[in-house]
Amino acid sequence: MGKLSYGIDPGVVQDIAAEIAEVVASGIQMAIVVGGGNIFRGLKAAAGGMDRATGDYIGMIATVMNAMTLQDALEQMGIPTRVQTAIAMQEVAEPYIRRRAIRHLEKGRVVIFGAGSGNPFFTTDTTAALRAAEIDAEVIFKATKVDGIYDCDPQLNPQARRYHTLSYNYVLAQDLRVMDSTAIALCKENNIPIMVFDLTGRGNIRRAVQGESVGTIVGGFCEVS
Incomplete structure (x- = not known):
């Protein structure tokens, strides 16, 4: 659009x-x-x-x-x-x-x-x-209008913190709504990591696929960073 x-x-x-x-x-x-x-x-x-x-x-x-x-x-x-x-x-x-x-x-x-x-x-x-x-x-790339997952709305709070990595369980427990819970549960069950990144940034698709840190990765992590 x-x-x-x-x-x-x-x-x-x-x-x-x-x-x-x-x-x-x-x-x-x-x-x-x-x-x-x-x-x-x-x-x-x-x-x-x-x-x-x-x-x-x-x-x-x-x-x-x-x-x-x-x-x-x-x-x-x-x-x-x-x-x-x-x-x-x-x-x-x-x-x-x-x-x-x-x-x-x-x-x-x-x-x-x-x-x-x-x-x-x-x-x-x-x-x-x-x-x-x-x-x-091997991985799902969730292309959005923001550069990852935050602890609160970055448009409302300039001090919002962007996560680098999150576990499936944390996303589900905190109801972060980056994807609906059914999708997160499916990814967890099949161990498919999710990279959430900003589609509007020129070159971000290539950088995300190459593994550069351009967003937040949701996976089977034990810790949140």
């Missing part, structure tokens, strides 16, 4: 695609789960009176629009990309098939997962954790 109040900012899409292309060109396999909040938020619609399941389904369809937009930007840069959706849309995307997704990654293609998990009442955070476990991903 960028600085727009609604929809898709082509410049932002191009910037993100360029960073992804740089990472993929280095030989790293990457799968992406996209949200749809720039177009439609099911939870917000439900708060306004819409049936929650209906709102969530509309939100899932919105993620497919974003997935196709990102696919187009990547392929214009020469990066082979496949969109797989949890809700069948065979005219525009492949259905989600785990083995096919893994094979695409092995062939150097970027796989974009759209339509969430295909089920209402589950977030794209949970979808990311689920797909990561299914394709045996």
Whole structure:
């Protein structure tokens, strides 16, 4: 969405695609789960009176629009990309098939997962954790608008402290809401670390993938730092 109040900012899409292309060109396999909040938020619609399941389904369809937009930007840069959706849309995307997704990654293609998990009442955070476990991903990169996890809202408190590492248990116990609890629990169960970083910083995707300290890592740590 960028600085727009609604929809898709082509410049932002191009910037993100360029960073992804740089990472993929280095030989790293990457799968992406996209949200749809720039177009439609099911939870917000439900708060306004819409049936929650209906709102969530509309939100899932919105993620497919974003997935196709990102696919187009990547392929214009020469990066082979496949969109797989949890809700069948065979005219525009492949259905989600785990083995096919893994094979695409092995062939150097970027796989974009759209339509969430295909089920209402589950977030794209949970979808990311689920797909990561299914394709045996090494790490989840949670791209946000802040540079990590803080002990309080840094926009309200300039003295807020940014964590470098956190345990799954600490995130769950403190209800830090960096991802929903179902997603955190899935990552904990499958020992998948989560790197939370700022997507808006130029070059941050590459730096995060290379292991630089650009955010907060959630994992099986015994201590908080």
